[in-house]
Amino acid sequence: MKRSRQQTAVLLQLEQSARVARQVTDIHWDGNLPVDLPAIAQGLNLRMQQDGSLAGGDACLVYDAERSTLRVNPVNSRQRQRFAIAHGLAHHCLGHPSHADAPDSFNMGADIASLEANLFALEVLMPELAVRQVIRQEDLYDVSELAQRFGVSATAMHVRLQSLDLITQQDLDCSSAR
Template sequence: MARRAEQAAGRLLAEAGEASSPVDVERLAIHLGVVISRSAFKDGDVSGMLVRQDGQSPVVGVNDAHSRNRQRFTIAHEFGHLLLHPGREVVLDRPVRVNLRDKTSSTATDREEIEANAFAASLLMPADLVHMELQRLPAAVRQDPDHCTSALAAVFEVSDSAIGFRLINLGLVS
């Protein structure tokens, strides 16, 4: 599952010519033909959603009450759903497919959510760039876990916890 997500993220980055950090999610949206819509959601637990309707551009809705880094992760997460999952059909006046990202998305209990999170991590923090940026840090920073995490989070424009999990998943820290 994580391998499929990593491969799909790598393909998207290669197709779009994104080879440096931080990854430009707005440019990737244009590449994918996705409209990004930001607004404050009434339910503060919802970070974002993906809405797909036949014949129309997919829309990623993002809760703009959340931090910029969280919004970036949410957008990448929704791209994962777009490329990997069909979504759940909701019938309004016509069928629409929806994926929601809420507080349960990060708890690693739903296969599609786990895979979309793995996709987002792979997209925003590609393994080769993480290795490269880690080696660029001064030795003193690399040896201090908190400083290392904060420095890499700033480079990739993600949260400290996101880069922390990525470093663990890449086997770079225990």
């Protein structure tokens, strides 16, 4: 199937987002699981702050000349907060303008900046090498257990496993039929 120029441009942007995420983890990740997002934020000179006033939103990135702040809604589950933080790190690292994310911007049908941030978040929260290593060395194949090990939701783990071709849609259909 032939891609349009626009589709090719989007794919290139997404690939760049994944590359930047890998560079960030190469530089700022200590290799332990789950990935220490506050340490990565600190390494990027990004302040993190809990903010219950986000009214249904997950996170808000506020740029400042000295030190930008990622405000995170503390009402959300730990897994959702972690995804929101990684998503906010993406907007910061990718140079997106100030960004506030509502819950539905975390789906894969969102605008290009949010798609880039979603891909970045998957890469940072579940680095490919770590996912493959945990599966191989710990003989761990249960998606829920993998999600717990990486501090993410089962949905995020499913998406990551699919992106790494470690699970198929058929596998997902079979597991949800049980």
